[in-house]
Amino acid sequence: MALLVGLLAGCSRPLVDGDAELQISSRETEGREGTKLSGEFTQAYYRFTDQNTVTVVLLQGPDDAPERVASLEMFWKARAGLTPIDRTATNALVRFYEFRDTAAEPNTVGVYAGAGFIRLHDNPSVGTIDGNLWDADLRLTDRSTDFTDRLGRAVFAGSFTAQRDDARVTSILRELNQQLEERLGYPRLVLHDPPSNHLMSWSH
DSSP states (O other): OOOOOOOSTTOOSOOSSEEEEEEEEEOOBTTBOOOEEEEEESEEEEEEEETTEEEEEEEESOTTSOSEEEEEEEOSOOOTTTSOOOTTOOOEEEEEEEEEOSSSSTTEEEEEEEEEEEEESSOTTSSEEEEEEEEEEEEEEEEOTTOOOSOSSEEEEEEEEEEEOHHHHHHHHHHHHHHHHHHHSSOOOOOOSOOBTTBOOOOO
């Protein structure tokens, strides 16, 4: 069941680094009990390349040891009155990283990836954006040996308010590269440098 969390755009509390409320939940399948993970990301930043190319990074937990990270890479922008709003459309690459450090799952990570639809409510060339992620369809694409997949095929949806900080997004994604290599035992690159001539590099 697709889930959409309420908009944050009307929230009156002050923003420092941005924030987001998204939820990832198992799609209903025979023999699998549904699982939901609430994501109250306390930090949300974005990097602006052009009106159609924006990278949003969401963090839950401390910078040096996040519990969850989401990266949203928009490659074309929906425009009110010009772009049909179709929940089956996709305009973004979406990844969700869950880090675990428990006795049963020490120093592990699970990587969920897929595509979704992002709608921005602001001009991304300015300092702050409000947006929604609709019905991103994710699957586990990589994991540490001891990581247990509790979601299976999942839906990721919700809303975010992000602050523009191009350098910080690049720094976070570079650090994410290092943490993934440490936990997986091999490199797994994520987009980290601003694309040149719209050529982007990401893991398959």
